[in-house]
Amino acid sequence: MKSLYSKFVIITASIMLLSSVLAFLGSNLYYQQKLKPSNDAKNTEIALDIAEFINENPHIQLSDYLENIAEVGYQIYLVDAGDTERFFGAAFRDTALKNEVKAQVLNGEIYHGMRQFPKQTFVTGFFANELTNTIGVPITHNSKSYALFLRPDIKLLFNEMHLLLAWLLALTILLSIVLVLFSTNYLVKPISSLTAATKALAAGNFHPKLQTKRNDELGELSKSFLQMAQKLEQLDDMRKEFISNISHDIQSPLSTIKGYTGLLEQDSLTSEEKVQYISVINSEINRLSILTKQLLLLASLDRNEDMMKAQRFHVGKQIENLIKTHQWTIRERDLMITYSLPDITITGDPSLLSTV
Helix, strand or coil, rough: CCCCHHHEEEEEEEEHHHHHHHHHHHHHHHHHHHHHHHHHHHHHHHHHHHHHHHCCCCCCCCHHHHHHHHHHHEEEEECCCCCCCEEEECCCCCCCCCHHHHHHHHHHCCHHHHHCCCCCCHHHHHHHHHHHEEEEEEEECCCCEEEEEEECCCHHHHHEEEEHHCCCCHHHHHHHHHHHHHHHHHHHHHHHHHHHHHHHCCCCCCCCCCCCCCHHHHHHHHHHHHHHHHHHHHHHHHHHHHHHHHHHHHHHHHHHHHHHHHCCCCCCCCCCHHHHHHHHHHHHHHHHHHHHHHHHHHHHHHHCCCCCCCCCEEEEHHHHHHHHHHHHHHHCCCCCCCCCCCEEEEEEEEHHHHHC
């Protein structure tokens, strides 16, 4: 099973990769629809300006002028009607060019090779160093017709720039990976702490250490977790206290039954005393039965059921019965109790009040 950390890194890297592919496709679409026609028009204007200058200045040395243009940052191919060709500037990677194209330019047409370059080529088509990826214009020099094909020398123009862009791209990718690793650790570490705190809570540690200073969802989750741990600790304390109390409540009637059972073993008891003691024992047995039922009814508290059975009863009579129930304890301590009880009736649960 992969950890959340590795999942987050993989998902983030996948998103970056997918975003790069979509961005590349989008930029290619933009290049095909906008940049390539614009680049063709711009270079056509430059080629026409060169042709116009040559046509208007027949005294210039054509080769020297084209060499100067090439040194500025262009690749040039010149051909005449006799198929005599010359190249100026950096060499073309592919010099294949149809004779029909040459003839069209010699006849006065303009060749838009950049705009017509294959559309299936991606943005890298801008850098395609091919003779077909040029602008062709007709020129006339000393009454002789030529076809001039021109394209920018990308290598010369971007010699330093492409190194800068390559370093920029490499550093961007590297820094992105590093930042993803750090950001993932920043996001996943609190979740790992919560996992450890959950295990500690399951083991009975109600005071796990958690970072609650974050002002985000994880910080809120940590605060809620600590509040839950505090409430669970309170419930656990209540459970322990309840077990202690109910153990005492059960022990009390058992002690009474044991005491009166011992008294019944005496031979000097009268019939009336035996009946009284047996009555007390039966009363305590009934009390134990009621306590057992109350234990079973505790589960009903979560279902909002009322475990108290309210009724009208005589308080003085109940106190008198309690005194009789503990009569054997009173005798063991050589005590004597006299009482005068008021005639009062109340509404409540006599069993629960007896436990109190």
